[in-house]
Every structure is written in C-alpha cells, then in structure tokens.
Amino acid sequence: MCMKFITDRILRLLFFPLIFCICCFSQNKNDRFIECEMFPVPEFAHNGSGYTAIEAGLDGNIYVGTAYYGSSAHLVRFNPKTKKWDDIIDAHRITRETGTGLDSQSKFHAKILVDADGIVWAATKQGNENFVDRPEFGESSTGYPGGHLFSFDPKTNRVIDHGILRKQEGIMGGSIDRKRKRIYYWSDPKQHFLIYDIETGNLRDLGTTGGYPRYTAIDNYGRVFGTGRPGIIWMYDPLTDRLYDLAVKLEGPGKYVDPYAMVISKDGRKIFACAIGGDYVMEFDLASIRFTDRRPDTDGSIVCRHPAPSGPEGVRGGDQHAGVLGKDGCFYYPNVANRTPYLMKYDPEKKKTECIGIMQIKGQPDFKPLYAQGACVVNDGTIYMMFISAGGGKMMPYSIVRFQRLSANRTLWR
C-alpha cells in the first residue's frame, strides 16, 4: 500500500516536468532561437547601413566598412576583447574629396580582404545610385570620381590611399590571391573585372563580366568565380589570364537562381552559394568545369547541384544576402522568410541543411536582426554578421552580432 502510494506520488510529481520536457524536445526546430551578442557600430560612422565589408583581421579584430549615404564612408575596427571601436578610415578625410549625394565615397561595399602579412584592404563606391539614369556618370556637373582602394597596416597603423581603380566607377566584390599578391574586384556599374597587383600597384581591366556578384570566390589554383549574365558563372584563370563564361548546368531539383552569396569550400573544390529567393542551397562543382561544352555565347560549362532546401522545413525561398564558411567546413547563411530571421547551416558532408534557429539579440528580444549584409568567421569558429538598421517592431541599430564559437559546433541554445 505504502509502496503504491509512493510510486503514485512520484509519478504525479514527474508527470508535468516530463510533459514539459517532451514539449521542449519536440519543439519544431524552426521555432528555436539562437542568441547572439550585438555590438552597434558607432553612429558617427554611418547612417544606418553597410554591405559585404566585414572581415576578421589577423590581429583578431573585426574590420567593418560602413555606408554613409551622401557623405563619407568609414572603415571601423572592433576589438572583441575590449568591445571597443576605432575609426580607421574616413574616406573623404583621406581622399580629400568633398563629393556629396551620388558623387560621394559613401560605401565600403566590397569585401574587406586581409593579406598574409595582416594588411587590410578596403575599397569604396558611390551610394544612392540612380541605377537607370546614372547622372553621376559623365553628365553631372561634378561626377563621381571613382572608388578608391585603401590599405591599412595594423602593425604601423598606417593607411595608404592607392587611388581610384576605375574612373567614375565604384569597387565591388573582392577576392585576394595571397600567393600571387593580387586583389580582384569588379567595377560598378560597368561590371569590369579588375586585377590589382599589390607589389607593383599596377591595375588591369579585363572587361565586363556581365553580372553584379556581391561575393566572389577564389579557389586553391587562384581561379576567381562570380555571378555573370543570367545562368552564367564567370571564371578568371590566372594561368591563361582570361575571363571565361561558364553556362550553369543544374543537377537536382528546383529552378536555378543566380547566386548572391558564395564561398569556397574548405577543400577548395566546391563553391557553396545561396540566392535571394532561392529555394535551394547551391554547390558548384569546380571539377565539373568543361570547355568542350560550349554555347555560342559561352566558353564552357559548370555543374551546380541543389543538395538541400535553403530554408527551414516548410519555408521556401527567403532573403539570403550573406554567407560565410565556418571553421567546421559548413556554410552558414541567414534566411529571412515572413520577417523571421533564421540562421541556416549547410553541412557538405551530410548534404543537408539545418535551421540553427531564429536569430535573437541577447538581452534585446524586441530587436529583429532581419537584414544581414555580410559575415566573417574567426579562428575559434565564432561568426560575426553585420546587420543594417531595420525594424520589425523596435528599430535595431546598424550592428555586428556575434555567434560565439558557432562554427566550432558549440552553440548557445535557448
């Protein structure tokens, strides 16, 4: 009798916690949250926006290029230990330019690049573009002078303005070949592929690429890839010193959407990518490049596979503006669908995507980190993402956020 009473009491006591635990564990992964720490970019340096320009320096600091529409963009530095920001480059102060509106050096848009010697490279472009009439280009009384290339040496704190790379055009994209000491960009709006030789300071222009890739990827052979005309990936091969247009051959389900964010895989044999509104994460197989398979308007072909859906279960498409290769070899990217910011991970070994959770700011649950524009990873697997000022309720300031050791497979669950 006594035993039965005790068992009964224990079961009653355990019933609710058990139900609670079952509920918790059976909770849809799409509803989980992943917390990140937010570090607002100093207000003097921007007016609420930034783009792809974020990278971790060899000194362990995070370098962020801002956008200041109609005025001067800044390159700022975040020290993760002290959590303090420094102003490194005020574009107008260094270039002594005074352009306003369309004619200002108002964006550090290109990916920030870090050379093997720790030197940080950043480049500017115009802002507030009038994409159809382009008044700043030739016919306005002042005109946009062209984007500048800067280097910053953290050891000496010296900034060098390497000048305008292409008259009247902004600088975008960005890949660095540390072996050949070259930097690759493309110009906006004419989409010309630019090669800057770090040692000689020479610049070469290989002509138009036909696309506007925010990200470019560089493989172990020094080949550079980017999104070209619709359905085409362009490739620059340093051995032949030529640009090639590769028609994409899709293998797998769904419809091909031109990629927006792309990164090279850990082994350098694949490119992982995601697209704005794309239903699938993409894997470009660099071993599949064929020059025998040509169309009248291309030089060859490349195979793209759709190994897994890009969004969380049941969610299609979504805004996928940024991506980064984690230290674990997985591809991390945000996916915003129905104004919900999911953080996604593609595991190339399992060929699966996983929704890590809905991004949430630690201590600021009212903020919605909706629009990630850039991302970078540090050695311990911590991922930083840059979010523009946006609201979905309370206005989130333009910030970088930190997912501590996320790509080292240790996540902060809530």
Add this chain to the structure above:
Amino acid sequence: MVSNRTVLKSVYLVSFFLFACLRTLAADSLNFSLKITNLPFPPYQRTVAKLIAADTGLIYGIIPDSSYSKGRIFVIDRENNIHSVSRLPDDILQVDSVIFNSDITWTWDRTLTKIITLDNSGTLKVYEKDGFETEIARISGTRPYEKNGYQISRAFAIDRQGNVYTAGKNGFLFRYNPVTGKLDKLKLQLPAGRGREAWASLDAAAISENGKLYLGTFDGYIIEFDPATGTMINLGKPFRQQRIQALVYVNGLVFGVGGETDGIPRWFIYNPSTRSFEIGGTLKTEDNKLIFEPVTCLVITPENTIYGSFSGRLGNLFLIEPKK
C-alpha cells in the same frame, strides 16, 4: 472707349498665348522615345565594326580580326535571326585586308564597288575590284603630346552626288570624288575649342532626306553641312562630354549616341526644323538594362528601324524602334 493700356494688355495676352501654343507644339514634335531590344549574340566577345543595310532588306555586319579569332561577316534577316556568312553579296566589294582590320577607317562609296580608307598614318586610299589599291594623299596631321598621335577621323560622310567627305589635319574637311578620283581640301574646318583643332576629327555622320550632312566630332560637336552650298553650321554640343559615337537620320530627326568611351553612352536627337537638341539619357533596353559600353555603329533600315552595336567583352547588337 478702350484705353491704349487695355489694348496693350490684350496684345501681351495674345502674344503670350501664341508663344505658349508654339512651345507646346514644338515640345510635342520632340516627343521621341525608344524601344531598345537586345539581340542574341553570336558575335560573342567580339566588336561589330560596321553594319550595312543592303537593298535586299538584309543587314550585314562586319566583325574585325581579333587576337584570338579571325574576322567574320554575319547577316541579320528580317526576323532578326543572325547567321554567319563567308562573303558579302557579289555586288558589294569585299577586301578582307581592309574590312577585317580594326585600325582602318573605311567606307564603301555610294555604288558599293569601291572602298575608301584612312589608315592609321592618316593616308587616304581607294580599293577597287580584286583588291586594287591606289594611294590618294596623306590628309592627317599629328596630335601634340600624343605618342602615336595622328589625327585620324573615324567616319566618312557621303553626299547625294557620291562625294566622300572626311576631316584631316586641324579638322579641315576633304572631299573625294570616287568617279574622278579628285581630292579637294575644303576651306571648312570642324569646330574646336582653342588649341583643340588637332582633335577636331570626324567620328560620325548621317545624311538627311534633303541631302544635308550631319557630322559628329571627337570633341562632341554636331555640325550641319550642306554640300550643295558648301555651308557649315556648328550646332553645338549635345553633351558636356566629348565624343559623338554614332549618328543616323530617322523620321526627320538626327539620332545620335555620344559620350566618352570609358563613360556610359547617352542618346540625343537634333530636330532640324526647330534647331534644338533633346537629350534622351542612357540607352535602356526593354527590361531596363543599360548599355554601358561605347556604341560602335548604327544603321537605319528603310522601315526606320535602327540596328546598332556596342563594344566590349560582351559586345552585343541591339535594335531600336523609334516611337514618335
């Protein structure tokens, strides 16, 4: 009794009204828009140097030799399909050493049986059947401060009598008669800012229905030249930039594309009846994509459709249907 003051007021009012009406009418006559369509491009990574509308209604295009492929000829049919052909029709003179050489300025004469050239040393030559070549004269001077600076015009203009015009040293016009073989240096000089005479080259030309020639220069001036009277009028510069890239005459208007070669091409029209320019802006295709690279040539069909080509790595053809 109506006072003088009231009469004066009425006259002012009527005058203002008339002026406003005339302005509106003039503005209407300049209401000109474009429908630009990109044509699919077999001439991938190649620049089309010249387009010619044949009497058959076909458009022929010439692609010069490049470092990695030989020159080509293509034809655009009435359905805008593009085919490669090995030769031009028999009634059009083909001299491969000229038409596939991108360093030479050249044109056919009015009969298409002679080719007149201006090479990169500024020498005029004429080519006839079987490639027979005759040197006419050197007409170009040099440009100061430029290493290989011959002042080479990039266009010829042909009047109704078949005379061929181009510009030489310091922008002076030369007239060549392909029938008589006579070359005249005219006492007419293309406009230039002071000290810019060595850059006053003829870069584009079109002929109107009444035989007037419209000329575009390196520095961006548009000129009206009447070969019948030998008069020349400087119409000014439609853009603040240099360069007139191409001109055609369509629907009673001069249609042109200009802008510096490393800038973005913009179009304009000149209306001879009102003697005014209208700036059209960038060249936008139907899907609102811009043509970013310089326009190499334009040609007008009898149906008033304009075919054009822009250069660059992904150089392409485009088609313009002007809408009045």
